[in-house]
Amino acid sequence: MISDPPGDIGPLDPAVDELFRTLTSEPTPAELAGEQSALAMFRANIFPPDSSATAPIPTRRSAAEPKPSVTRLFRRPGGWGIRLAAAVVIVLAVAMASAAYTAVLPQPVQLLAHRVLGFAGVPNPPRSGHTGGSRGHHRGTPTSGRSGNSQGHATPGQSAPGRAPSPSAHKSATPSTSPSPSPSATGPAQLSASASSAEIPAGSQVVIDGQLTRSATGVQGVTVQLIERFVGHRFWHLAGTGQTTADGNVAVTVSAVPANAVFRLRVPHVAHSASVLVTVVPQVTATLIKGAAGLRDTLAVSTQYAHSGNVVKLEVQTGGGWTYLRQRRLNAAGKTAFVLNGSRLKNLEVRVVLVATARHAAAVSNTQAVPLPS
Amino acid sequence: MATETGVLDDALARASTGDEAGFLELWRALQPRLLRFLRVVGCEDPDDVASETWLQVVRDLHRFSGGEEDFRRWLFTIGRHRAVDAARARARRPAGTATSGLDILADTQQVEDQVLEGMSVQDAVALLSRLSRDQAEAVALRVIAGLDTLDVAKILGKSAGAVRVALHRGLKALADDPSVRELAGRHAKRAAALGTGRLAGQSPAAGAAGPGGPGSAASFWKLEEVD
Numbered sequence: 001m002i003s004d005p006p007g008d009i010g011p012l013d014p015a016v017d018e019l020f021r022t023l024t025s026e027p028t029p030a031e032l033a034g035e036q037s038a039l040a041m042f043r044a045n046i047f048p049p050d051s052s053a054t055a056p057i058p059t060r061r062s063a064a065e066p067k068p069s070v071t072r073l074f075r076r077p078g079g080w081g082i083r084l085a086a087a088v089v090i091v092l093a094v095a096m097a098s099a100a101y102t103a104v105l106p107q108p109v110q111l112l113a114h115r116v117l118g119f120a121g122v123p124n125p126p127r128s129g130h131t132g133g134s135r136g137h138h139r140g141t142p143t144s145g146r147s148g149n150s151q152g153h154a155t156p157g158q159s160a161p162g163r164a165p166s167p168s169a170h171k172s173a174t175p176s177t178s179p180s181p182s183p184s185a186t187g188p189a190q191l192s193a194s195a196s197s198a199e200i201p202a203g204s205q206v207v208i209d210g211q212l213t214r215s216a217t218g219v220q221g222v223t224v225q226l227i228e229r230f231v232g233h234r235f236w237h238l239a240g241t242g243q244t245t246a247d248g249n250v251a252v253t254v255s256a257v258p259a260n261a262v263f264r265l266r267v268p269h270v271a272h273s274a275s276v277l278v279t280v281v282p283q284v285t286a287t288l289i290k291g292a293a294g295l296r297d298t299l300a301v302s303t304q305y306a307h308s309g310n311v312v313k314l315e316v317q318t319g320g321g322w323t324y325l326r327q328r329r330l331n332a333a334g335k336t337a338f339v340l341n342g343s344r345l346k347n348l349e350v351r352v353v354l355v356a357t358a359r360h361a362a363a364v365s366n367t368q369a370v371p372l373p374s
Numbered sequence: 375m376a377t378e379t380g381v382l383d384d385a386l387a388r389a390s391t392g393d394e395a396g397f398l399e400l401w402r403a404l405q406p407r408l409l410r411f412l413r414v415v416g417c418e419d420p421d422d423v424a425s426e427t428w429l430q431v432v433r434d435l436h437r438f439s440g441g442e443e444d445f446r447r448w449l450f451t452i453g454r455h456r457a458v459d460a461a462r463a464r465a466r467r468p469a470g471t472a473t474s475g476l477d478i479l480a481d482t483q484q485v486e487d488q489v490l491e492g493m494s495v496q497d498a499v500a501l502l503s504r505l506s507r508d509q510a511e512a513v514a515l516r517v518i519a520g521l522d523t524l525d526v527a528k529i530l531g532k533s534a535g536a537v538r539v540a541l542h543r544g545l546k547a548l549a550d551d552p553s554v555r556e557l558a559g560r561h562a563k564r565a566a567a568l569g570t571g572r573l574a575g576q577s578p579a580a581g582a583a584g585p586g587g588p589g590s591a592a593s594f595w596k597l598e599e600v601d
Contacts, residue, residue, distance in 0.1 A: 013545075013548070014558070015549065015554045015558035015559070016549050016554060018558035019498050019548060019558060022494070022497070022498040023410060023495065023498045023499070023502065023517055023518050024407075024518065025495060027402070027405070028495060031409050031410075034405070034421065034424075034425070035398065035401065037425070038397075039398060041425070041428065041432065042389075042397045045429060045432045046389075046397070046432055232421070233422065234425065234426065235425065
């Protein structure tokens, strides 16, 4: 954490001081529970360092970082030779630009100038038969890079849920890596998805299978992204990638699923599957701890992948069924306890049920037999 | 636990270049405080709002320049805006079955939980959120976020003088609140009985690694026996 409570707001009442100490205390496990999700979000949304060149908002420049300018170049220590050379280069550049604008350069040079500076209005060579230059012309323009056009170059600044800018995203966004033509060339591509299991133990792995088809034929060699969104969260993050086989099948394994999650396969700008929900079942363990006189036994409950505040219910087996006795909430360590009345529950079996939440399914603990009072 | 201001500068610089370890260091240091701040200002889904906040931070991180102080001010400014947005969105939605019967039943167990856990962060946040909105925000940004008065004033759009007034009134209201005294007194008594300086500040998982540690089963039950 950052710092102790500030001392410049005057002497504190001891009770308030204690309150502030608590407010700035170490984080609880529940507060750090979303770490993996946050890391996945970071991976999916962090920009490459060089993307700042296209950032529309100027950065705040510190005093120690001088603003670069053309005039500053001439103030740097160095011989006049460097300054003279720079001046010559500038003069030549201006002259070349002027010549390019008036289209008086030799044809190959004019064509090159048009390709480089076409966005600024430099014309084609007068007798050029080149008709396909517009594509190259637009490739260098700033608007082309931001548009997220059919070339599949998604812009990080436009990243929306499910549009994670990552190296794999750029790679898979171009289906031309496939031996087959682009799926959008001859008909709409379809992507299916299914989970190896709709309900898994919390923290275990799941495999998402899918098939990329076009006109009922599998599309081979396309990189497919698996994106994941935890239930209750709004953003998607990249969970893995896979390559389609000859029949268009793909399987992506997610090594550990800690909470209920929705998965979706996608080929950016081409197709995405329907959502697949995978629910997780936390592990709940009930341990009986005998009391001193055998009258106040304690049923200790510990959980994994459940959260602080989750409700657990104590049940007792009577008449062939389970009867609800009472409930408690898990503490920050995912634990709680029930004090058992040994004289009333003697020889009966008890268990604990973790109530389902948005993050996980319901879970049932092992059973424990309440011993006779000694 | 307490660290000097500025230790996150290196982590911030690394995170800005895409370093995951740097980002995690930032997140671990600031996420708990962000959550506590959001709870104090009455955010109904602090986890969700915090996620939205970090998402915006990460997307704009490459455009950020400044040190840890600037980053904290930026983070909590975004967090406050997202909390306001969430509150407005919630107000536009028709009232539904927001509270399940189980939640109501479970709340009756909170007294029992407090006996087990001592004065928790949840208690402290609840006490702070009983202040007026202005006072709670000022105290939370000053204490939880660790911002100075000028930064708090910028975030709240008020003068530094107005923030100081809100801070002092908030502190006085807390000092006069019998619940604060009761909880603090109970906490101190329990800490003295257990021979520990502080209970609420301990991470329950901190000692889980070794047998007999603070998070082990033995000490967990010892806590209940004392109560």
